[in-house]
Amino acid sequence: MKHQECRNEDIISIYRQYYQRIHGGIDGYYEKTILDSPIYEIYTNVTLAYFSVHPTRGLTSLVVLPEHNESYETIFSYVIGLPLFTHILFSEKDEQFVDQMKKNNIPYEIQAYNFEANQKSVSSLRMNAVKNKDLDRIRKEFGEFIEYNQISLENKRAFYYAQDDKMISFGALEPLRLNENRFCISMVVSEAYRKKGYGSETVKFLIEYLQSKNLECNARCYVHNEASRKTLIKSGLVISNVLYKAQKG
Structure with a gap:
């Protein structure tokens, strides 16, 4: 068994199917x-x-082709023994991978929660779509958040809420490459307006927007970010699965 950097132009399609x-x-x-x-x-x-x-x-993924799935355990052992990485990141949904982590006695812990919507959402906010004329104001108020989350305002569906010309909240919808019908939600509220319900209403607006177009959504929050977790739950989202992290011994 050997490995080499992939040159397969259909790799996105293979990962999407997996x-x-x-x-x-x-x-x-x-x-x-x-x-x-x-x-x-x-x-x-x-x-x-x-x-x-x-x-x-x-290591962030292991995709075994269906016709070779009977060799999953052997392939996992080969990959886990490679010196290319120390850390491991994987989804609870990847049950075969989780089983092999257990069999190999590699301890792991929750890194983040993944949220999905399972009910209709209605927000009390009417947010504005970000236009070119808004970019300077948006970046001035939310620039640190946008940069940290690598949000490209020109390529994302982005919205803001303002009152009396004061920016209150910002939300963006990132299209997923592995599921073309699904968008990942990012949201932030200005410091002065936090703990006033704007966060959950902003999330509700983004969900409502996607649902109106028959699109799916998900959101993620770091395991120790209690405020973010509460906001997402208050907005009507539910935890669908967790992301695990581990480190080889």
Whole structure:
């Protein structure tokens, strides 16, 4: 068994089919750690599987082709023994991967929660779509958040809420590459207006917008970000799965 950097132009399609098969577990952040990382091909005389290695998050995916699934355990053992990474990031939905982590006695813990909507959303806010004339104001108020989350205002569906010319909240919808019908929600409220319900209403607006177009949504929050978790739950979202992190011994 050998590996090399992948040259398969259909790799996005292969990954998309795989995550549809295991029913998702992907958010915008996790997707980036997979698709924006080097992807490797595992092969003998034929291709068996693919895996991705992020510079800081380590091993972020292992996709075994269906026709070689009976060799999953052997392939996992090969990949986990490679010196390419120390850290591991994986979804609760990836049950075969989780099983192998347990069999190999590799401890893991929750890194983040993934949220989905399972009910109709109605917001009390009417937000404005971000236009070119708004960009300077948006960046002035929410620039740090936008930069940290790598939000491209020109390429995302983005909205803001303002009163008396004062920026109150901002939300963006990031299209997922592994599920073309799904968008990942990002949201922030200006410091002066926090703990006043604007956060949950902003999330509700973004969900309502997507639902009106028959699109799906998900949101992610770091395991220790209690305020964000409460806001997402208050907005009507529910935890659908968790993202795990681990480190090889």
